[in-house]
Each structure stands twice: as structure tokens, then as C-alpha cells.
Amino acid sequence: MCCSHSFDDRKPQVVAEAMNLDIIKGMKFFDPHVHMSSRTTDDYQAMADAGIVALIEPAFWLGQPRTGIDSFRDYYSSLVGWERFRSSQFGIKHYCTIGLNSREANNERLAEEVMELLPLFIYKEGVVGIGEIGFDDQTAAEDKYYRMQLELAKEAGLPIQIHTPHRDKKKGTQRSMDIAIEHGIDPKMVIIDHNNEETVKEVLDRGFWAAFTIYPFTKMGNERMVELAKLYGPERIMINSAADWGISDPLAVPKTAALMKLKGISDEDIKMITYSNAITAFAQSGQIDENDFITPLSVDQTEKFAGNTVLRGGQQPRTDKSSIIIS
Amino acid sequence: MFDYDAERFRVLITELTRSNVTEETWHWLSEKFLAPETSAVNSAFAMMPRKTGKLPIAINHELWVEIEKLKPGFTLEGWTIDRIGRLCLLLHLDPTDKEKYVKTIENLFLAAEVNELVALYSSLPLFAWPELWLMRCAEGVRSNIGLVLEAIMYKNPYPISYLDEKAWNQLILKAFFTGKDLNKISGIDERANAELASTLVDFAHERWAANRKINPHLWRLTSKFIDDDLLTDLKRLFGEGSLRDRQAAALTAYQSDSVLAKNLLKSYPELLKAIENKELNWSSLTPEE
Numbered sequence: 109m110c111c112s113h114s115f116d117d118r119k120p121q122v123v124a125e126a127m128n129l130d131i132i133k134g135m136k137f138f139d140p141h142v143h144m145s146s147r148t149t150d151d152y153q154a155m156a157d158a159g160i161v162a163l164i165e166p167a168f169w170l171g172q173p174r175t176g177i178d179s180f181r182d183y184y185s186s187l188v189g190w191e192r193f194r195s196s197q198f199g200i201k202h203y204c205t206i207g208l209n210s211r212e213a214n215n216e217r218l219a220e221e222v223m224e225l226l227p228l229f230i231y232k233e234g235v236v237g238i239g240e241i242g243f244d245d246q247t248a249a250e251d252k253y254y255r256m257q258l259e260l261a262k263e264a265g266l267p268i269q270i271h272t273p274h275r276d277k278k279k280g281t282q283r284s285m286d287i288a289i290e291h292g293i294d295p296k297m298v299i300i301d302h303n304n305e306e307t308v309k310e311v312l313d314r315g316f317w318a319a320f321t322i323y324p325f326t327k328m329g330n331e332r333m334v335e336l337a338k339l340y341g342p343e344r345i346m347i348n349s350a351a352d353w354g355i356s357d358p359l360a361v362p363k364t365a366a367l368m369k370l371k372g373i374s375d376e377d378i379k380m381i382t383y384s385n386a387i388t389a390f391a392q393s394g395q396i397d398e399n400d401f402i403t404p405l406s407v408d409q410t411e412k413f414a415g416n417t418v419l420r421g422g423q424q425p426r427t428d429k430s431s432i433i434i435s
Numbered sequence: 436m437f438d439y440d441a442e443r444f445r446v447l448i449t450e451l452t453r454s455n456v457t458e459e460t461w462h463w464l465s466e467k468f469l470a471p472e473t474s475a476v477n478s479a480f481a482m483m484p485r486k487t488g489k490l491p492i493a494i495n496h497e498l499w500v501e502i503e504k505l506k507p508g509f510t511l512e513g514w515t516i517d518r519i520g521r522l523c524l525l526l527h528l529d530p531t532d533k534e535k536y537v538k539t540i541e542n543l544f545l546a547a548e549v550n551e552l553v554a555l556y557s558s559l560p561l562f563a564w565p566e567l568w569l570m571r572c573a574e575g576v577r578s579n580i581g582l583v584l585e586a587i588m589y590k591n592p593y594p595i596s597y598l599d600e601k602a603w604n605q606l607i608l609k610a611f612f613t614g615k616d617l618n619k620i621s622g623i624d625e626r627a628n629a630e631l632a633s634t635l636v637d638f639a640h641e642r643w644a645a646n647r648k649i650n651p652h653l654w655r656l657t658s659k660f661i662d663d664d665l666l667t668d669l670k671r672l673f674g675e676g677s678l679r680d681r682q683a684a685a686l687t688a689y690q691s692d693s694v695l696a697k698n699l700l701k702s703y704p705e706l707l708k709a710i711e712n713k714e715l716n717w718s719s720l721t722p723e724e
């Protein structure tokens with residue numbers, strides 16, 4: 109979840125530098141926070157073309173509240189099932205984090221049922237963490253289910269992906285970290301998401317991972333991100349698109365890599381920020397094998413996904429977008 | 436309760452599982468056999484690959500043969516250790532409480548990720564109360580995930596024995612629509628029927644009209660139902676088709692009881708000869724260009 113945009117805080121876009129991803133050709137990217145269920149196949153194709161080889165889809169709020177437990181079950185099940193399959197058709201390895209998001213923690217009756225359901229999903233293959241959890245309005249119910257899910261993560265030995273609030277961000281971020289420490293969680297198991305210039309220093313100083321969401325209008329722009337990368341270096345920093353049903357950009361990671369390269373950040377640092385740090389952090393789940401996407405469609409079973417095509421390697425056929433003929 | 440010697444089968448699968456996992460994993464798993472709580476079964480089922488890894492199973496020839504003999508049509512081909520561990524767990528569920536047994540397994544289906552679905556669907560022929568899994572099997576056929584479909588379609592004896600004609604026909608149509616290897620579907624020729632043949636012929640005409648390719652295996656399912664229209668189609672295949680199409684037309688005519696079709700085949704002696712010499716069959720069609 110990223111964005112409760114209010115659509116009025118959008119500023120008219122200034123004509124930007126023309127997109128040229130050629131300078132990052134051959135680089136591989138890992139987007140550790142993107143809600144693909146809200147995106148189209150065109151996005152998958154564009155992401156694959158831009159070098160994204162793997163991604164993490166955190167469980168989040170679907171834009172309107174769910175009214176029953178079965179909706180949660182179907183959603184979690186689509187994250188480990190259908191969406192994973194859809195992604196594999198474009199050669200992108202799909203992981204997910206599973207959790208009860210902060211907004212819906214406020215529906216306590218349902219939240220109780222979700223807590224009972226979670227153990228059925230968190231041990232599944234490719235589930236690389238509990239997420240995205242944390243605070244939204246910072247209510248008592250949010251506090252309660254955040255704590256319960258920290259305990260669950262501890263028991264399962266899984267990393268935790270923390271959503272930080274839009275409103276009162278700095279205090280919400282501090283509080284999330286304080287509570288994690290209080291529950292005896294090792295900061296290296298915790299990825300604090302949606303950081304900005306105000307929060308990053310403390311997050312890094314306290315030993316947590318700092319993730320930045322490159323999201324137009326409401327979160328970080330990537331020029332600011334480049335400055336942060338210069339200031340803090342690549343240690344324990346990662347970026348993501350958090351693309352969802354709002355105005356967002358599933359190519360945020362490769363685009364930001366391109367901008368970093370233009371602004372003189374080294375290839376090694378770019379790689380850490382856009383690829384390897386996310387893998388290091390979430391591989392603590394024991395559920396990420398880099399070989400699954402370094403040599404895509406090799407020994408992994410995803411290659412056998414033939415879907416509804418007769419193509420080899422499970423890849424989706426390409427349509428010629430420059431043609432008016434649709435065959 | 437079971438339609439095969441489930442007792443013996445369970446002993447053999449247990450032995451096979453044990454020989455493929457570490458002592459520690461075996462200890463973990465065998466404890467779950469004794470735990471009747473559904474939550475223990477649920478988490479053990481989900482956690483299986485974390486404990487067992489996902490390598491292909493190692494098995495000696497005698498055991499392989501004995502297991503496959505107990506359930507004709509079932510195969511261990513392509514099975515991995517996590518899958519055999521999951522099957523082993525399921526075979527240890529108590530089937531006597533019918534309602535609880537079915538509900539436990541059905542809930543695993545509802546929350547399953549892809550590899551779990553593969554394990555569950557390929558285990559369908561081994562579950563107790565086989566007649567109760569019909570709807571579940573038909574639901575699986577509606578999946579759009581290739582691996583899931585293959586677990587149901589390829590070398591799985593459940594659909595041939597239990598799906599009614601309508602559900603069976605859906606399975607075959609789905610196989611064509613999703614580009615599956617028809618040679619791997621158990622019982623494909625035995626369960627050919629007039630309804631299916633007529634739907635497939637409509638489908639073929641639709642593809643022709645749209646200028647799209649037709650999987651020539653489609654024709655094999657029409658061979659027992661050749662009428663004038665189908666004869667026209669066969670003529671078209673012989674006349675305008677690729678070598679692969681002509682081979683399929685020849686095999687279809689050869690398998691048919693229709694005198695007209697057999698006479699038509701006589702006009703293509705080299706194809707007829709290839710069939711009689713056993714050089715040409717449904718597995719040896721010339722690959723698609």
C-alpha cells in the first residue's frame with residue numbers, strides 16, 4: 109500500500125529528461141515492493157524488458173475494505189498462485205510477503221480471523237516475509253495486530269516488511285522500530301519501507317534496512333533518491349516502485365538506476381541499491397535462490413508453466429504494438 | 436473406501452519417503468502422522484519443501500514397479516521429494532471420518548500454491564472416497580495454470596475412471612486450447628465420444644476460418660464418428676494440409692470403421708504403408724514447422 113493519494117497534491121509535471129534506459133542495458137533489477145495484482149500484462153512485459161528479473165509483492169489493502177475472511181484467503185492464495193504464474197510467463201520470478209495490513213487491522217472481528225489464517229500461508233514456498241504490516245492511523249488495534257504479527261514472524265524466522273504511515277511519518281517510523289526491538293526482533297530482519305530524508309538516518313543508525321519508494325507526487329522522486337544515495341552510500345539501502353492501483357511507475361527501479369548512472373554513481377553501488385541488498389535482506393527467509401532468476405527458466409519448475417499458450421519456456425507471445433493489425 | 440490396495444501403497448510410499456529424507460526430517464514428518472489436529476497437517480503440508488528440499492526422488496527399480504502396479508495408470512515420473520512427502524502425509528490421514536477427511540483435504544486445495552496444487556491433483560487417484568473428488572477434479576480442469584493442468588491430465592488415472600462424459604470432454608477441450616501434449620493424456624482414445632467429436636470439429640472449422648493452426652491430434656478423436664462432413668474435412672487435410680496434417684488424416688482414416696474413409700486412405704499408399712509398417716503413429720507425427 110502506498111498511497112492514499114489525495115489527487116490534489118499533484119503538481120503539473122515539468123517536461124522531464126527523455127527516458128533512455130540504454131545506459132543500464134544488461135543490468136538486472138529486483139523490485140522488492142510492487143503490487144502486481146493491480147497491474148496489467150503490459151507492465152510485466154515492460155518490466156522484463158527493462159531488466160527486472162524478480163520482485164516481491166507484499167499483501168496490502170485492495171483499495172476498499174474486505175468484508176469477509178474468504179476474500180483474504182482468496183487474495184493470499186492469488187499471491188502464491190495465479191499472480192506468481194502470471195509473472196513467470198514474462199520470465200520474472202515472483203515472491204510475496206503475507207500479512208494483515210494496518211488499515212484492515214482496524215476491523216477487529218475480521219482481523220482475528222485473519223490472524224488464524226496467516227499460518228496457513230506464511231510457510232509456503234516463495235513467501236519471503238511478513239508484510240506489509242505496521243501503522244497507518246496509529247490506532248490501538250493497529251498496534252495490537254502489528255505486535256501479533258511480529259511474534260508470528262519471529263516464530264517462523266521470516267523477515268518483516270514494514271509500511272510506514274503517510275501522516276506523522278517520523279513518529280510512526282520510530283514507533284515501528286521501538287516495538288520491533290521491544291519484541292526482541294533483530295533489526296537486520298526488518299525492512300522499513302517508504303523512507304524519506306527525515307527518517308532514513310535513524311533507521312540506518314539503528315541497524316534496520318531502509319527501503320525507499322520511488323512514487324510520483326506523494327513519495328520520493330528519483331532525483332532526491334540520487335542525492336540520498338550519494339549522501340548515505342549503498343549499505344542497507346534499497347529502492348522499490350510500490351506500484352499499485354494509484355498513479356505509480358512499475359519501472360521506477362530501472363529508471364532510478366539509469367538516473368543514478370547518469371549522475372555518476374558507480375555500477376557496484378547501483379547494483380546494491382537496486383538488486384543485491386533486497387536479495388540479501390529477504391533471502392534471510394531461506395526462500396530466495398538467486399539461481400532461479402540469474403538463469404531464468406533453467407531448472408526451476410516455472411519453466412514448465414505453459415499456461416494457455418503453446419509456446420516453449422512458458423513465455424507469453426508478443427504482440428506487435430506498432431501495428432494496427434491484431435491477429 | 437479405497438479403489439486400490441491403499442494399505443500396501445501407504446507402506447511403500449512411507450518407505451520411499453523415509454529413504455529420501457534425513458533422519459531429522461523423518462522424525463519431524465512421522466510425528467505429524469500421529470497428530471490428528473488439522474492445523475498440524477496444514478502447516479506440515481505447507482512447510483514440506485523447507486524440510487525435504489525439492490530434488491527428484493531417488494528410488495530403486497523394484498519399488499518403482501511395485502508402486503505403479505498397485506495403482507495402474509499412476510506414475511512416479513517427475514516426482515520430487517517434497518511432493519512424495521506431501522502424498523505420504525495425506526496417506527496418513529484417517530479416512531474413516533469421511534466428513535473430516537474430505538474437509539481437511541479440500542481446505543488444502545483452497546489455500547494451495549502451485550506446487551501444492553500439483554501434489555494434490557496428482558494424488559487424486561490415491562485419495563479415499565474417490566467418487567467424492569469429481570467436482571474438485573473438474574474444478575482443477577478450469578485452472579489456467581499449466582502445471583496444474585498437467586498434473587490432472589498427464590498420466591493421471593483419476594479423470595479416466597471418474598469424470599463423467601461432460602467433464603471429461605471439458606478436460607480434452609482444455610488440453611487442445613492450452614496446447615498440451617495429447618499423447619500424455621491417459622485414456623484419450625478410449626473415452627472418445629460423439630459429442631466430443633462434434634465439438635472438436637466445430638472448433639477445427641473455427642480455426643480454419645480464422646486462418647489459425649489446428650492441432651492434428653484433434654482428428655484422432657473423430658475416427659469412430661466419420662460422417663460425410665468429416666470425410667470432407669479429411670479430404671481437405673489430405674489435399675491442402677501439411678505433411679503432419681496428412682499423417683493425422685491417414686491415422687484417423689486407418690482407425691475408423693468407415694469404409695469411405697478407408698477407401699480414401701487407399702489413395703495415399705505411402706502413408707498407409709507407413710502405418711502398416713508401424714513407422715507412423717500418433718507419437719511419431721512430423722513435428723510442426
Ligand SMILES: [Zn+2]
Nearest residue numbers: 109110168350
Ligand atoms: Zn505497498
